[in-house]
Amino acid sequence: MYTLKALEKDGALPLLHNVNNMDEWHEKRSTIRRNWLDCIGDLPPLVKPSMKINTWEIHTDYYLINICYSTVYEDWVPANLLVPKVLVEENLETESDVLHLLSSAKSKQFRAVIALHPTSENGKEDISTTAGRKNRQYGLELVKRGFVVLAPDTITAGERVLQNEEPFQTAAFYKSHPKWSAVAKMIVDHQQGISLLEELNIVDKTKIGAIGHSLGGYNSFFLAGVDSRVKAVVCSCGFSLFAQDPEKHRWGRREWFSHIPKISDYINDGIVPFEFTEIAALVAPTPLFLWMGQNDRIFPRWEPAAKGLVELNSLYEWMEEGERFTSLLGNAGHDFPPEIRQIAYAFLDKWLS
Amino acid sequence: MHKNLFTDYGIPVSAEEERTATICMNAEGDYRFVIAAKGFVIIVNLENDYIKQVFFPENNDEYPYSSFSSNGLFYTGAANMFMVLDPFLEQFIYYKVIENGEEIVGFSFSEDISGNIYFTSYPHCHLLFYSPHSKEIMDYGSMDFTEKYPGSVAVDHTGWAYIGIGTEKKNIVAFHLEKGLKKDLIAEQQREKGTGYIYLGEDGFVYGHLGASSSPQWMKFSNGDFETIDVEKLSPSFYTGTAFQRIHRYQEGRYHIERYSLSEGFIELVHRETAETKKIQFSYASDGAKLSTIYLGPDDHIYGTSMHPLQFFQFNISTNKTTNFGGEIIEKGGGGNIAAYASTGDVLIGAAYAGGKLYVFDMKKKFKKSENPKLVLQEESIHRPRCAIGLKDHKHIVWGGFPGYGMVGGSLGIYRIESEENYLLTHEKVVENQSTISLGELRSGDIVGGTSIETPGGAGSREKEAHLYVLDWETRRVKNSFVPIEGAREIAQIFVDEYDRTHCLTEQSIYFVCDPSTEQILFRKDLSSWGHIVRNGFAYDLPTNTLYCLLSHTLLSMEIQVKQCVEPKVVHTLPMSASSGVVHKNSRIYYGSGSHLCSIQIGED
Numbered sequence: 001m002y003t004l005k006a007l008e009k010d011g012a013l014p015l016l017h018n019v020n021n022m023d024e025w026h027e028k029r030s031t032i033r034r035n036w037l038d039c040i041g042d043l044p045p046l047v048k049p050s051m052k053i054n055t056w057e058i059h060t061d062y063y064l065i066n067i068c069y070s071t072v073y074e075d076w077v078p079a080n081l082l083v084p085k086v087l088v089e090e091n092l093e094t095e096s097d098v099l100h101l102l103s104s105a106k107s108k109q110f111r112a113v114i115a116l117h118p119t120s121e122n123g124k125e126d127i128s129t130t131a132g133r134k135n136r137q138y139g140l141e142l143v144k145r146g147f148v149v150l151a152p153d154t155i156t157a158g159e160r161v162l163q164n165e166e167p168f169q170t171a172a173f174y175k176s177h178p179k180w181s182a183v184a185k186m187i188v189d190h191q192q193g194i195s196l197l198e199e200l201n202i203v204d205k206t207k208i209g210a211i212g213h214s215l216g217g218y219n220s221f222f223l224a225g226v227d228s229r230v231k232a233v234v235c236s237c238g239f240s241l242f243a244q245d246p247e248k249h250r251w252g253r254r255e256w257f258s259h260i261p262k263i264s265d266y267i268n269d270g271i272v273p274f275e276f277t278e279i280a281a282l283v284a285p286t287p288l289f290l291w292m293g294q295n296d297r298i299f300p301r302w303e304p305a306a307k308g309l310v311e312l313n314s315l316y317e318w319m320e321e322g323e324r325f326t327s328l329l330g331n332a333g334h335d336f337p338p339e340i341r342q343i344a345y346a347f348l349d350k351w352l353s
Numbered sequence: 354m355h356k357n358l359f360t361d362y363g364i365p366v367s368a369e370e371e372r373t374a375t376i377c378m379n380a381e382g383d384y385r386f387v388i389a390a391k392g393f394v395i396i397v398n399l400e401n402d403y404i405k406q407v408f409f410p411e412n413n414d415e416y417p418y419s420s421f422s423s424n425g426l427f428y429t430g431a432a433n434m435f436m437v438l439d440p441f442l443e444q445f446i447y448y449k450v451i452e453n454g455e456e457i458v459g460f461s462f463s464e465d466i467s468g469n470i471y472f473t474s475y476p477h478c479h480l481l482f483y484s485p486h487s488k489e490i491m492d493y494g495s496m497d498f499t500e501k502y503p504g505s506v507a508v509d510h511t512g513w514a515y516i517g518i519g520t521e522k523k524n525i526v527a528f529h530l531e532k533g534l535k536k537d538l539i540a541e542q543q544r545e546k547g548t549g550y551i552y553l554g555e556d557g558f559v560y561g562h563l564g565a566s567s568s569p570q571w572m573k574f575s576n577g578d579f580e581t582i583d584v585e586k587l588s589p590s591f592y593t594g595t596a597f598q599r600i601h602r603y604q605e606g607r608y609h610i611e612r613y614s615l616s617e618g619f620i621e622l623v624h625r626e627t628a629e630t631k632k633i634q635f636s637y638a639s640d641g642a643k644l645s646t647i648y649l650g651p652d653d654h655i656y657g658t659s660m661h662p663l664q665f666f667q668f669n670i671s672t673n674k675t676t677n678f679g680g681e682i683i684e685k686g687g688g689g690n691i692a693a694y695a696s697t698g699d700v701l702i703g704a705a706y707a708g709g710k711l712y713v714f715d716m717k718k719k720f721k722k723s724e725n726p727k728l729v730l731q732e733e734s735i736h737r738p739r740c741a742i743g744l745k746d747h748k749h750i751v752w753g754g755f756p757g758y759g760m761v762g763g764s765l766g767i768y769r770i771e772s773e774e775n776y777l778l779t780h781e782k783v784v785e786n787q788s789t790i791s792l793g794e795l796r797s798g799d800i801v802g803g804t805s806i807e808t809p810g811g812a813g814s815r816e817k818e819a820h821l822y823v824l825d826w827e828t829r830r831v832k833n834s835f836v837p838i839e840g841a842r843e844i845a846q847i848f849v850d851e852y853d854r855t856h857c858l859t860e861q862s863i864y865f866v867c868d869p870s871t872e873q874i875l876f877r878k879d880l881s882s883w884g885h886i887v888r889n890g891f892a893y894d895l896p897t898n899t900l901y902c903l904l905s906h907t908l909l910s911m912e913i914q915v916k917q918c919v920e921p922k923v924v925h926t927l928p929m930s931a932s933s934g935v936v937h938k939n940s941r942i943y944y945g946s947g948s949h950l951c952s953i954q955i956g957e958d
Contacts, residue, residue, distance in 0.1 A: 057359035057928050060949065064928070066358075091673060092357060129928060 004270050007243045011304060012275035015315045022319075032278045033226070039262050039273050041180040043188050043226065044072045049196040052076070053095050061085050062143040064128065065098060069152075071192040073177075078159035079152035079193065080128040082143035083202065084110060103201045111207040111352040112148040112197045114190055114223070114230075115139035116216030119257075121167035123158020124151040127216070135336050138211055138344075145345055147352075148203050150193050154186050154215065156257065168257040181260045183222060190223045194230065207231060207352040211344065213336045214238055214298065218276075221290075225282030232287040232351035234344045236336040239280060239290050240299035241308055242272050277308035285321040287351040288312070291340050293332035302329070324351070359928045362950045364641030365666040365675045366659035369393075370688050371615035372417045375601040377440045379425030384606040385440040387427045388615055389417040391661065394427065395615065395637055396440045399608045399622060404635040409436060410448045414640070416661070421462030421470070422602045426485070428470055430459020435472065435483065435490065453492050455479055461517075462601075463553060465508045465530075473503035478518055480506065480528060496526045496535065501811045502758075505561070507553040513577045515559050519548030520759035521812035523563055527577040536577055539563065546759035546812075554588025597688060616642075616662040616680060641948025645690035646889050649936045650701050651716045655943055655950075657933075658683065660690040663705070665720075668950055670938055675950070682720050684728040685710065692888065693741035695750045700770060701726075704738030704752045711752070711768060711775070729773050733757045734764035734780075737809060739790035739888075740847075744798070751800055753789030756780075758810040763788030765802065767829070776829070784822055784834055786815045791857070793849035799832070800824040801855050801869050803844025819844045821855065823869050835872045838863055848891040848900055850913045856900055858886050864902065864911075866918045876918035883907035883923065884930070887944070892937035894955070901955065903934045903944055908953060925953050 002012060019025050037043060050070045057064040063083045068076040083101065086108055092098050115138060120126035128139035128151035139151040153160045161167045170182050177185070190210070198205040209232035210220035217238020224230040242251075252264030266272050280288070290309060294302045309327040316325035326347055328340060336344075369390045378384040386397040392414040396405040409415075415432035422428070426446075427438040435458050437447040451458050455474035458481065463471045470483040478500055480493040496503060496516045505517035512531055515538075518524040522544040527536045539549065543563065551561040551574075561579075562569035571587060572579040593603040600610060608622040611630070620633045642659035647668075650656045655668040663686035665678045680686050683705070691703035691712070701714040709732035718725050736757035743750055750768040762780025769776070780787060784804045791803035801823050806816040819841050822834035837844065843860035850856060855869050862881040867874045884905030892901040902909045902921060909921040933945035941952040 053356070055356045055358040057361075058357065059359075059361045059928070060363050064359075095356060130930075131926065131928075 001271050001273050002242075002275060004242070004267065004272065007241075007272065007275065011243055011307060012241075012277055015277065015281050015311050016318055025319075029282060032274060033282055035273045036225075036279055036282070039181075040184040040187070040260050041177075041262070043184055043191070046188070046191055046195055047072055049192055049199055051196060051199075053098050056092055056098055058092060059085070063092065063098075063101070065102075069192060069196045071189045075189075077152045077189050077192065078124070079150055080124050080139070082128055082139060082149040082151065084143055084146050084148070101202070108202070109204040110146060110148045110202055111209070111348075112150065112203045113142055113209045113211050113348065113352075114193045114197065114220075115142065115149050115151045116190065116210065116212030116219045116223075117151065117154065117157065118212070118214035118216050119157075119168065121157060121161065123153035123160065125158060127151055127213075135338065135341070136213065138213070138336065138341060141341065142211070142345065142348070145349070147348070148197065148200070150197055152189060152193050154189070154219070155182060170256075170258045174258065174261065181262070182257065183259045186219050187222050187226060190219060191227050194223075194227060198229070205229070209233065209348050209352050211348065212236070212238060214334065221280050221283050221288065224286050224288070225279055228286070230286060232289075232348050233283055234289045234291075234348060236291045236340065236344070237293060237296055237299065237334050239276065239292055239305055239308065240301070241276050241304045243275065243304040244301040246300065275308075277311050280308070280312055281315055284312070284315050285319050285324055287324040287347065288316075288326075289344055289347045290327045291330075291336070291344065292328075293330055293335060295331055296334040298334045357954060358925070359953045360673075360951065361929060361946070362668065362673060362675065362952070364948045365644065365657070365668065365950050366642045366664040366677055366948065367639050368616040368642055368659070368662055368664060369637070369639050370597060370642070370662040371613065372597050373420045373429075373599045373601070374613065375420050375422035375427055376603060376605045377422045377425050377427050378602070378605045379441060383441065386606070386610065386620065387420070387422070387438065387440050388613070389420040389429045390615055391416045392431070392640070393637070394429070394438060394440075395635070396443055397620060397633065397635070399606060399620075399633070402633045404633075404637070405443050406637045407438065407443055407445070409434070410445050411450075417459065418457060418475075419459055419461050420601060421464070421472075423464050423470060424468055424485070428459070428462055428472070428483075430457065430472065430474075432456065433458050433474075435459055435481075437483075437485070447488060449490055451481070451490065451492070453479060460503050461506045463506045463508050463514070466510055466557070471506055471508055471514055473506050473516060475503070476501035478503040478516065480514060480516060482530075493528065493530070493533070496528060497524055499813060500524060502548065504548055505551040507551045507559040507561075507574075509553075509559045509575060510557055511576045513574070515551045515561065515574050517549035517551035517561055519564075520810060521546060521761075522759070523547040523549045525549035525551065525561060525563070525572075525579075527574070529577060534577070538579055548758075552590045552592065554590065556588040558588060560587055560590075616664070643948050644933050644945030644950065646692055646694065646933055647936050647943060647945055647950070648694035648696075648701075649938055650714075651696050651699050653938070655936050655938075656694070656701065657945070657950075658686075658691045658703075658705075659948070661688045663687060663689050663691075665691075668943075670943075678720055681722050683712065683726065684723055692754070693738045693752060695741040695743040695752070697743040697747045697750070697770065702741065702743070702750050702768070702770070704735070704741050704754065706737045706754075708757075709733055709735035709738060709754065711766075713770070713773075730768075730775050732764065732766060732775065732777065734760065734777065735766055736760070736763075739788070739805075740792045742792045742794060744794055746798070751792055753792060753802065755788045755790070755805070755807070755809050759812050760810055761808055761812045761815055762786045765789050765824070778824075778829065783824070783831055784820045787820060791844055791847040793847040793855060795823070795849060795853050795869070798826040800826060801847060801849060803847050803857060805843040805845070805860075807842060818842070819859070821857070821867065821869060833869075833872070837867050837872070837874060838865060838877070845886050846889070846891050848893060850900070852913075852915065854918070856891070856911070858890065858902065860886060862886055862904060864921060878921060880904060880909065880921060883909060887931045887935075888933045890931075890934050892935045892942060894937060897956070901935075901937060901942055903931050903942060905930050905932070908942055908955070910955070924955055927953060
């Protein structure tokens with residue numbers, strides 16, 4: 001537990017504080033994880049994934065299949081599943097053709113990523129279709145690089161915006177789940193997405209990664225921190241700390257998307273149970289790529305976050321896994337520029353090959 | 354519900370058109386043949402057949418219009434980017450986006466005796482200067498305040514530049530590079546439709562003529578003036594070939610270029626000393642040629658052509674297979690495209706740019722060069738066809754479009770299939786100074802037409818608003834003509850429903866329904882938030898009595914009702930934007946997206 005004052009003044013304790021060997025790190029990691037899960041309201045057991053195929057599109061070099069997959073508490077997650085097109089002759093006339101494509105044992109196995117969208121009311125469309133914004137179409141770009149891409153809608157976005165509700169309004173969610181958190185809900189939905197990818201014969205289940213920008217960026221390392229099935233993580237503009245954050249209740253209760261309500265209770269008491277460097281550290285030693293910009297208006301306090309990057313680097317180095325961590329700091333805004341995306345994709349290529 | 358929402362069938366025509374070429378020779382005598390194309394150049398070492406494709410800087414994917422060679426370097430322009438390529442380094446060594454309000458720089462090129470490069474721009478006929486030494490670019494400003502096409506330029510040794518200009522009022526301008534003195538060398542009464550033409554002779558003098566006639570009056574220029582000379586006294590040009598086949602410095606190097614084609618991927622050469630021939634064949638990466646209008650033929654296959662180059666293709670809807678018949682099959686097709694189709698029985702008729710060519714396809718027979726399709730006529734006053742309809746009498750095709758370069762107001766053609774006669778109604782008899790770009794047929798057999806005030810052939814527009822008109826079929830006279838939408842420049846699409854209401858789209862995506870007999874506007878809605886219009890965006894589905902409207906980003910539908918006009922509904926946002934349309938078949942809408950052929954479903958099979 002940290003006081004906000006101490007965080008402002010000195011930052012969080014070094015990750016390797018009082019850690020002399022791997023056992024002690026595992027113990028510390030367990031504590032961080034316990035605090036994290038307690039704060040977000042825990043993660044329920046996963047359910048067996050099932051999938052419904054809604055519609056599909058046939059593009060020149062990939063298929064875009066609009067699906068929904070099952071998640072906990074009898075909910076369904078709408079998603080776009082993008083599959084590289086290997087056989088030009090393949091023609092998907094019927095649903096069984098699509099199922100055959102996804103489940104054929106003879107299929108070539110692809111690397112896969114779960115691609116998580118930023119704060120866009122269009123949700124998955126922003127990253128997996130040509131209608132997406134400039135510098136946000138990483139799902140589309142990755143399928144063209146030969147990855148199977150699962151791009152789900154997070155709650156309150158895309159197809160999950162409730163009728164008569166605005167996007168990114170979590171009030172209805174908390175009415176149904178007063179003790180839980182949107183963060184835990186997103187994590188478990190994304191875990192179910194990983195389970196779905198594992199079910200598909202065309203996916204090499206040992207080569208599944210996560211990528212996202214902004215909301216999708218922190219969701220990608222939140223997911224990898226609790227789910228070791230994720231073998232490589234890319235986070236763009238999603239790493240930010242409590243320290244010096246001008247938006248006091250950014251992670252707690254607020255007018256719109258409330259991530260972790262319990263955080264507001266802590267903050268009102270002048271304390272926080274963790275710092276986000278520690279949450280990112282849960283990912284180690286899984287390969288992690290973090291990109292951030294010094295002119296990011298959403299997460300304007302880059303200096304403490306940059307110190308967090310140094311901390312994470314020290315942890316990976318200490319684990320003798322230094323090459324598995326890449327951090328980039330540039331003078332860009334809240335963006336995922338083409339040159340950074342290329343480096344990020346090369347990172348995924350390397351660790352999912 | 355059929356769930357295959359969208360299919361991209363790929364690129365029917367994977368080819369690019371050459372956009373001029375040069376031979377670049379450096380100080381060591383090494384040389385390269387360089388072909389300019391949309392978005393890239395092809396560098397060819399004619400000695401060892403080595404080919405290199407180099408893309409324009411900054412992903413510039415626009416068309417070049419001219420290219421030039423000087424001191425081993427290659428110069429071209431595309432959109433407002435001026436570019437310098439070193440073909441031996443195989444890279445662009447300099448480029449600049451010129452922000453002077455012009456749309457295309459590098460419309461023509463020349464150089465002075467010091468090796469400085471001069472080039473022109475569209476549409477305000479600027480003259481610009483580039484110093485290879487200092488990398489400085491200077492803009493001398495507009496050389497002609499009314500014309501758009503500065504198609505040729507040359508600089509003499511007395512410090513004067515001469516610019517050949519077209520098209521509505523041809524001109525040759527002399528400009529003193531130091532003093533900034535500008536002179537129109539052509540008397541006002543001589544400035545008719547056509548193009549002034551200029552070239553630098555091998556003797557260093559500038560020559561030119563005013564074109565148009567078969568035996569032009571040649572001129573020799575000096576000190577900002579000219580004298581007329583006999584054709585025998587001309588010095589040879591550094592150029593050979595015409596239009597985009599032109600080659601600058603064609604006489605350099607050991608090989609003479611006999612023929613070349615980028616779309617077909619070959620260069621035929623003759624060794625200048627040994628007369629030995631060789632053919633270099635090559636391929637390159639292409640995003641494909643943009644598709645023009647597509648049409649459902651009488652045999653239920655989709656037909657269409659690409660643009661730049663024109664290649665004719667067929668798409669079999671039942672097998673999803675594309676067959677590209679190439680460019681040769683369409684006689685004199687060149688860089689044009691078939692922009693409008695109509696059919697009756699087993700006859701398919703295509704109206705093509707450039708030159709207002711009408712092709713008749715016999716769909717019962719195999720396609721064969723010079724036979725099927727048959728080029729039946731060319732009509733310069735419909736140089737750029739935009740619309741065609743087959744009438745209910747199964748005997749006539751009515752077609753319209755824009756006229757040729759420098760002309761205002763296109764004709765309306767009435768083609769009788771059996772006799773191959775084409776009856777012309779000039780724009781004065783339809784809507785003066787305007788061109789018919791959309792057509793429909795009323796129950797009475799009268800024709801309803803929509804016009805455009807635009808003049809894509811370089812002339813100045815003389816009108817303010819587009820018209821709808823009704824042509825009495827019996828008398829071939831316009832019964833009434835009116836402005837349906839204030840300020841609209843084009844009535845780009847027409848569909849006449851079973852109640853004789855005319856559904857239209859303007860160039861600004863304003864959808865309106867009117868009764869052409871009473872001139873009453875029954876419904877109007879701005880659809881521009883769903884995209885801009887595409888070539889041929891209306892498709893009618895008889896069983897559901899629904900009119901589909903394809904815009905660049907959205908497919909909309911309008912249910913046709915007896916008593917009222919209903920609000921358009923969004924059917925789909927398009928996964929790939931539309932640029933040309935439209936075929937409706939098997940509950941799918943087929944359309945062109947740039948160079949791709951796509952379809953999107955509209956409902957139950």
